[in-house]
Amino acid sequence: MKSRPGLLALVTVVVILLLQTSAPTPAPAAARVFKIAVVSDVGGRGDLSFNDMAFKGGEDAERDFGVRMVELVSKVEADYVPNLTTAARDPDVQLVVGVGFLLSDALAQVAQRFPNKNFMGIDTFSQSIVKDKFPAKYPLPNLMDIVYEEHKGSALVGALGTLLAAQYNKPYIGGVFGIEIPVLWKFEIGYKWGARWATEWMLKNKPDKAFKYRSDFVLWTYTGTFSDIPKGYAAAKAMYAKDAVAVYNIAGPLGLGINQAVQEIARARGLRSGPPFWIGVDANQDWINPGFVIASMMKRVDKGVYFATKWVRDGTFRSLVKQHNGVVVLGIGTRVAGALAEGISVSTLADLDEFVQMGVNAERLTRKKVLPAPPAEIRARVKAMRDAQPAWVWQAVAELEKAIREGRVTVPLVLTKPDIEKWRNELGWTPEPKRRVS
């Protein structure tokens, strides 16, 4: 009995030694390749969101710059540091990308250990962690956080929803939020501001459809969760019950709950296309329920990876880090080193195809059904839905985008408590009362 663990140890050691001797470290390839490493968060490949977009950005960079992308999929949170480390230890890797804010701590730590490697985080706040923990080293010269102007994108879809409310003569638009953290205030106020902008635009350009902005026009609920899908369903259901024309998903997976609420109405009335609509977030979510997702507010993670690779290749990465204090913002009309570098857009038919392709790949990868219909049918239904909306709606949204890009209007960027209170007072204070849904 007692000798068992001892024997186990002995055998383990013997096996290890045997395999150790036969395992020399492989010599690096003769020609120096330029590699970028993309470390995913635990969503991994096939998430049809941040990770897939990051890999796509890597593939675009491979195509345009002749670099090679290597992938490291994180299975658990404990993998973040070792994955970043593994990538950084590869002598050919020039840029290590961490996808998603969960990697912030890990990036801040690993970037310090490899000062001659470049690190970039998507949607991360690594530099502010460095500032808190190691003020002497702030900002790290080899670390870039890339963040996005969600408030501008939210303004565009807020306007879109409002124009549709006018078109279909509906009294409300809605927004379902996750946990009330300052990051989400950007979305909330952007969305409401866009709604108000659209009412003003119509007064000037479309008087027959115009109506005055009201403080209760945008229904909004903070569900307090980013994972409890039924809560998203309940919140959205209440909004559609009040005849909201579109509900914006600002709670990631809760979009599936919103979609459920839409599906119920669609089935009851035998609809093939909205209204009611919902609005996707982060990735292109138009494919989830073709005909009922009017558009998505996209954070172009792929662009972030693509630009960062380009900057490393051009040798401007570190001077840009210095110039921007370690945080580069991509949005609408944003410029980096004098050139336009944007990363926020309202989804189009072209990126729908890319995401449907990702869905096809994910199906192959997981052997699970992802897409609701064959690719051609999805495309046809989304196109039909878009064509069914009047041209002036899309024109107005394009006009707002142009005005933001040229700096003729400023979407408020809300990050602090006094700011959020001020803007809530201005754009409508009453949150949607939480109602029991039986």
Added chain:
Amino acid sequence: MRGRRRLPRPLIELTATIVAGLAAGALLVFAFGHDPIRAYRALFVGAFGSVQDVLETLAFATPLMLTALTFAVGVRAGLFNIGAEGQMYVGAVGAIAVAGLIPLPPGVHLAAATAAGMVAGGLWAVVPALLKVTRGVHEVISTIMTNWIAFYLSTYLALGFLTGAGRGDSTRPALPTARYPVLTEDATLTAVIFVAVAFCLAVYLYLWGTRAGYELRLAGENPEAARYAGVNAAGVTVMSFVIGGLAAGLAGASQIIGRPPAWALYATLGNVVTLGFDGIGVALVGRNHPLGGVLAAFLFGALAHGGRLMEYQAGVPSELVRALNGLIVMTLAVPELWTLLRRRFAR
């Protein structure tokens, strides 16, 4: 007596299962068009290729040796305790509550946070123990239920009371006075591993060196004889649950106050999730022995850490790496599973 006759058996079994596991894994890798030799080489270099890799492997092994202990002590007492997962969650919450909210002098703080995690896990394990001894509820049912309760309770506490300023993704970090010292900047291993190994050792000494431990094992091996010898069956059940809960609580705490970079519990519980269930496999590979569990955890750590180089260098997709690890673990666990099942049906 019986021990002497069975002495070479584990050795033969182990060698056979390792060979079988590696062979089956090689076939799997080969079937998907990858070079098994290259894949295994990457796996071993990844896990043991340098000092920092060995330390990282140990970091992955640390929580698993403890959750394996939870299951193993249960089996030794004739129980099927699969509650390590939930006990680990509440252990993590207990640790971060003390480590993050209560400023204490250095040293004391670390001990207090560790103790808080262990006590929380231990208390959580008392629930299924009492259900078992007072109402006869089978522990498999009750531990599955308490696991879920622990999951939602921990999420609620982490998000409702322990969040950091402006961060919705994780709790506030442990104060610097409540962190185990990092052994090297190159790996995420901290001094908490010594506590973990010491705990496993202590349980081993308890089981094989004390009267109470002997009674516990006797109750598991032969309940009839134990009753005849006057062993208090209810006491043994509660004891094995509590020891298991302490171990699982320490496992949870180890990931919060003994693992960089976050020193916090993620709101999704992502940095502790599944470690409890993984412990069952580790315990089976380690023959439900406290020290066997330490070695088996090392093997699991090697697979967890070495797998990333298999993906990175040999180009094996991460899903296949996971499948391969699962296959190796399964073949290694077969003998013990066989013994367990035989004992179950023999009754």
